Amino acid sequence: MASASRRRSIAHRTCAACRQKAPSRDLLRLVQTPDGGVVADLRRNLGGRGAHVCLTRKCIVHALKKHSFDRVFNAQVRYPNADDLLDAIRSSLLQNITTLLASGSASRFLCAGTDASRKCLNEGKAACLLLALDATEKERFDAQAKERSVPTRALPSKDLLGTLTGRRPTGVVAIKDRGLADALMAVVDRLEALY
Numbered sequence: 001m002a003s004a005s006r007r008r009s010i011a012h013r014t015c016a017a018c019r020q021k022a023p024s025r026d027l028l029r030l031v032q033t034p035d036g037g038v039v040a041d042l043r044r045n046l047g048g049r050g051a052h053v054c055l056t057r058k059c060i061v062h063a064l065k066k067h068s069f070d071r072v073f074n075a076q077v078r079y080p081n082a083d084d085l086l087d088a089i090r091s092s093l094l095q096n097i098t099t100l101l102a103s104g105s106a107s108r109f110l111c112a113g114t115d116a117s118r119k120c121l122n123e124g125k126a127a128c129l130l131l132a133l134d135a136t137e138k139e140r141f142d143a144q145a146k147e148r149s150v151p152t153r154a155l156p157s158k159d160l161l162g163t164l165t166g167r168r169p170t171g172v173v174a175i176k177d178r179g180l181a182d183a184l185m186a187v188v189d190r191l192e193a194l195y
């Protein structure tokens with residue numbers, strides 16, 4: 001969609017922890033529950049007043065520790081455990097990655113595994129590589145991708161990358177479609193900010 005030049009005005013919100021303004025789509029939104037707690041609006045479908053916080057471990061932990069949402073909701077909020085909240089957000093992002101990879105697989109935009117990924121890279125068809133941190137050939141793939149100016153993103157393990165692609169443990173997956181690669185890298189970057 002090269003002609004998509006219409007610009008919509010983007011709503012900005014303030015992070016309750018660091019007070020920086022950012023586009024609301026880049027922030028985590030939380031809403032109050034009837035029992036006085038807060039819950040992350042991960043699917044962006046919960047109504048009511050929302051509190052916003054950067055999608056980073058630092059700002060989320062800070063907001064919970066300092067009770068930063070009290071002011072937003074004008075009430076004494078019951079705060080969730082930080083690890084539980086971070087787990088829920090990570091699970092949601094991993095689900096997004098699974099969905100993106102499944103759509104890529106259906107469209108034949110993926111080359112999973114060492115041989116298929118290397119072929120894809122050598123033929124200049126890779127838009128990005130997803131690499132498992134424990135993949136034996138990670139460094140070599142990193143170097144080859146760098147030579148070809150192909151961006152890479154790391155996921156914690158072969159087991160996880162395999163699960164996300166619906167396969168056995170997998171060390172490397174090449175993504176052939178630029179749009180899919182960009183979408184995946186954006187989610188992986190968000191995931192990284194939460195560890």
Ligand SMILES: [Zn+2]
Binds near residue numbers: 019020
């Ligand atoms: Zn922040």
